[in-house]
Amino acid sequence: MSKPSIAYPEMFTAIGKYIEKHKMSNVCVMEFEDGVIITGSVFYESSEATGRSVQTKILSFAELQRSIKER
Numbered sequence: 740m741s742k743p744s745i746a747y748p749e750m751f752t753a754i755g756k757y758i759e760k761h762k763m764s765n766v767c768v769m770e771f772e773d774g775v776i777i778t779g780s781v782f783y784e785s786s787e788a789t790g791r792s793v794q795t796k797i798l799s800f801a802e803l804q805r806s807i808k809e810r
Contacts, residue, residue, distance in 0.1 A: 745803055750775070753806035757798065774799040 754775060758766055763779030778795040798806075 749807050750803055753803045756806060
């Protein structure tokens with residue numbers, strides 16, 4: 740399968756939208772053959788505790804292209 744043609748500025752705009760929507764910080768983005776892997780910290784607060792969890796999401800190039808078209 741060949742990689743769809745997505746310009747890096749558009750791809751990073753879509754990745755940035757995902758990161759902001761999920762309120763991630765300390766983010767690592769890694770591109771691979773079929774898309775990107777995003778790992779980052781998400782802080783949470785409840786009545787009993789405040790904490791941080793690390794979340795990882797795989798976004799395919801098709802998902803990135805849909806996000807770009809939604810602008």
